[in-house]
Amino acid sequence: MEDSDDEVPDLVDEGGAPSSIDAQVDDENLPKVPITIITVTRRYKSAGYLGAGKSTLLQHILTAQHFKKIAVILNEFGDTASLEKPISISQGSTQVSEWLNLANGCICCSVKDTGVAALESLMERRGAFDYILLETTGLADPGNIAPIFWLDDALGSSIYLDGIVTMVDAKNLLRELHQPVGDEEVVDEHQGHDHTGPKLSVAHLQISHADVVIVNKTDLVSPAELVVVEERVRSINSLARVHKTTHGIVPSLSGLVLDLAAYSSVTSDSLDFAAKGHSHLDSSIGTVTVTLPPLYEAGLVALDKWLRAVLWDSRLPGHENITGWEMHRTKGRVGTTDGKVKMLQGVREIFDLIDDPEGDAAEEGSRIVFIGKHVGGSEIVESFQRSLDASLAQQSS
Numbered sequence: 173m174e175d176s177d178d179e180v181p182d183l184v185d186e187g188g189a190p191s192s193i194d195a196q197v198d199d200e201n202l203p204k205v206p207i208t209i210i211t212v213t214r215r216y217k218s219a220g221y222l223g224a225g226k227s228t229l230l231q232h233i234l235t236a237q238h239f240k241k242i243a244v245i246l247n248e249f250g251d252t253a254s255l256e257k258p259i260s261i262s263q264g265s266t267q268v269s270e271w272l273n274l275a276n277g278c279i280c281c282s283v284k285d286t287g288v289a290a291l292e293s294l295m296e297r298r299g300a301f302d303y304i305l306l307e308t309t310g311l312a313d314p315g316n317i318a319p320i321f322w323l324d325d326a327l328g329s330s331i332y333l334d335g336i337v338t339m340v341d342a343k344n345l346l347r348e349l350h351q352p353v354g355d356e357e358v359v360d361e362h363q364g365h366d367h368t369g370p371k372l373s374v375a376h377l378q379i380s381h382a383d384v385v386i387v388n389k390t391d392l393v394s395p396a397e398l399v400v401v402e403e404r405v406r407s408i409n410s411l412a413r414v415h416k417t418t419h420g421i422v423p424s425l426s427g428l429v430l431d432l433a434a435y436s437s438v439t440s441d442s443l444d445f446a447a448k449g450h451s452h453l454d455s456s457i458g459t460v461t462v463t464l465p466p467l468y469e470a471g472l473v474a475l476d477k478w479l480r481a482v483l484w485d486s487r488l489p490g491h492e493n494i495t496g497w498e499m500h501r502t503k504g505r506v507g508t509t510d511g512k513v514k515m516l517q518g519v520r521e522i523f524d525l526i527d528d529p530e531g532d533a534a535e536e537g538s539r540i541v542f543i544g545k546h547v548g549g550s551e552i553v554e555s556f557q558r559s560l561d562a563s564l565a566q567q568s569s
């Protein structure tokens with residue numbers, strides 16, 4: 173994006189009189205605020221490509237009349253051109269955050285480092301906004317950010333993760349997925365994970381964790397090229413909703429950027445879609461669906477134990493020779509023999525099995541979708557079945 177005054181959002185209230193966002197809301201019973209994390213795949217470093225269009229999308233959100241009060245946290249000082257220039261301020265050599273009301277009701281914040289500090293300071297102004305958008309840097313691994321909202325008591329009590337949106341560049345995605353090992357933007361180590369086998373690019377990580385993938389710059393590729401890009405995205409993550417845009421213009425923010433409910437519900441439709449859609453175009457990462465019988469109590473215990481082995485220990489019971497497990501996203505609906513349904517939600521090693529009061533096990537099958545590295549379908553099914561059989565045999569002996 174060219175840096176021009178014309179593109180600066182219409183900022184109001186640049187200090188001086190206290191603004192509405194300064195109002196402290198002293199009400200501990202306020203509902204939790206949803207947050208969407210926006211990531212963008214990074215341009216191929218040596219080719220000097222332009223970005224995928226994150227600033228263009230944010231510009232749209234910050235200036236469109238959508239009648240929502242969104243707090244937008246920008247995470248790259250000075251990197252998203254015109255949006256940040258008016259609000260970046262320094263004290264000595266340190267850049268600090270600044271909050272501004274925008275003309276369309278949004279508020280905007282820019283911070284230098286991690287978004288967590290910004291979120292904490294944002295929540296002091298709770299009540300002035302009803303949604304948070306957190307933009308992450310191009311190198312961010314969303315799998316490190318998402319669990320914070322489950323694990324951090326302070327943030328988790330006031331904010332809930334609504335979903336992760338990844339924007340990709342239709343023109344450059346395939347190259348980004350093939351960045352050679354040794355390129356500085358290839359993730360070859362992140363803590364606590366075994367990285368044997370094919371290395372993942374940052375783009376792989378960002379797509380595999382996404383609940384929505386926005387394929388932007390569709391005007392720069394042919395229809396045939398676009399089909400290939402879309403198939404590739406779906407082969408990495410069959411659960412995500414994929415939407416194609418030009419200049420980041422989404423037809424509606426709701427369902428594509430906001431109100432995703434990706435962590436609070438698991439729909440049968442999304443699991444069915446994932447089960448149909450997985451191809452194996454990508455050798456390093458993919459989606460696998462496991463179907464299960466309705467489970468007795470002992471089966472649920474076995475499922476929990478098995479998930480701990482797979483997600484916590486990166487170990488597939490019964491297939492200990494397979495290493496390099498790295499689960500990124502887990503979702504499922506699990507029926508029980510008494511007719512109830514539990515929803516399974518997981519990101520990396522964190523997972524939760526919660527009741528779905530609306531669910532009816534008699535009307536739907538049980539299935540779990542895994543997205544991750546080294547995910548092999550038959551071994552997973554066999555491993556879980558073996559764990560289930562062992563627990564049932566133990567119970568009846």
Ligand SMILES: Nc1nc2c(ncn2[C@@H]2O[C@H](COP(=O)(O)OP(=O)(O)OP(=O)(O)O)[C@@H](O)[C@H]2O)c(=O)[nH]1
Nearest residue numbers: 173222223224225226227228251252388389418419
């Ligand atoms: N042809 C075309 N150009 C686009 C589209 N979306 C954005 N652009 C242009 O691509 C360039 C980069 O867009 P940005 O929105 O700045 O991308 P970004 O992801 O924020 O990039 P960084 O700021 O480097 O992180 C700008 O010149 C945009 O005008 C699109 O759909 N089609």
